[in-house]
Amino acid sequence: MILYLHGFRSSPQSFKARVLAARLAELGRGEEWCCPMLPxxxxxxxxxxxxxxxxxxPQHVTVIGSSLGGYFATHLAEKHDWPAVLLNPAIVPQRDLSAYLGEQPLxxxxxxxxxxxxxxxxLRALDVxxxxxxxxxxxxAATGDEVLDYREMLARYPGARTRLIEGSDHAISEFPQYVDxxxxxCDAANVEPPAPKKAA
Incomplete structure (x- = not known):
């Protein structure tokens, strides 16, 4: 299963979610896709x-999180030992979203x-x-992200496999070139490791 968690005020109709869903359908793997509307x-x-x-x-799970979804994905990855792809993830959303209290349009x-x-x-309780x-x-992490600071992202995930995108934007508008x-x-992370050899 590929579990996609969208960002704040977003939905399963987000750009990156639609790109991923379409690519999996092209590959005949649509049944692996799960992208709920988040409360x-x-x-x-x-x-x-x-x-x-x-x-x-029962199956392998990879979680993909975009923006606020990346914050949730990190919590789930640590709790359940799931591999995770993080797309311009939020690092301190309890700080950033304090300016958005009240009714917000989707x-x-x-x-x-x-x-x-x-x-x-x-959010504070879910912090890793x-x-x-x-x-x-x-x-x-896109250096041109106009919403979140890519430097905070790099600092939060030391040692992680990282694609630093020069320029771009919060939505990662060129995401189709990264989908494969x-x-x-996701596929490599979900390959079963070889069983340990028994001592002779």
């Missing part, structure tokens, strides 16, 4: 992600969400102080 509550988001994985047949399909102080507290096993992560690289990482 505004961070704790409810984590519970939904875990429920979707638990309800699926990017796709109309509608809105209401961000409350308790949601910032929930420092990552373990950097090899489980693949970080995409993302899927190759």
């Amino acid at each position: 505004v509550s961070p704790l409810a988001t984590i519970a939904l992600a875990e429920l979707l994985v638990a309800a699926a047949p 990017w796709h399909g109309g509608g809105s969400i209401v961000v409350e102080q308790r949601h910032l507290d929930e 102080a420092s990552i373990t096993r950097p090899g489980r992560y693949y970080l995409f 690289d993302v899927l190759a990482f």
Whole structure:
């Protein structure tokens, strides 16, 4: 399963989600794709992600997180030992989203969400102080991100496989050129390691 977690005010109709879903469909792998609409509550988001994985047949899981979804993906990767791809991930969302308390419009399909102080507290509770096993992560960080600071991303994921994109933007507008690289990482991360050899 490839579990995609979208960003703040976004949806399964986000640009990168649609690119990934279309590529998997082209490859005849559409059944691997899972991209839910996430609730505004961070704790409810984590519970939904875990429920979707638990309800699926036993299989490998890779989580892909964009922006705020990258923050959630990091929490899940550390908790469940899942490999994770992080696309311009949020690093301190409880700080950044403090300016967005109240009703906020959604990017796709109309509608809105209401961000409350308790949601910032929930984000704080999900914080990962420092990552373990950097090899489980693949970080995409764009120097031209107009929303988040790529330097914070690099500092949070030391030792992780990293693609530093010169320029670009928060949405990673040229993402189609990276989609096969993302899927190759998902596939490689989910290959069973060889069984240890028995001592003679």
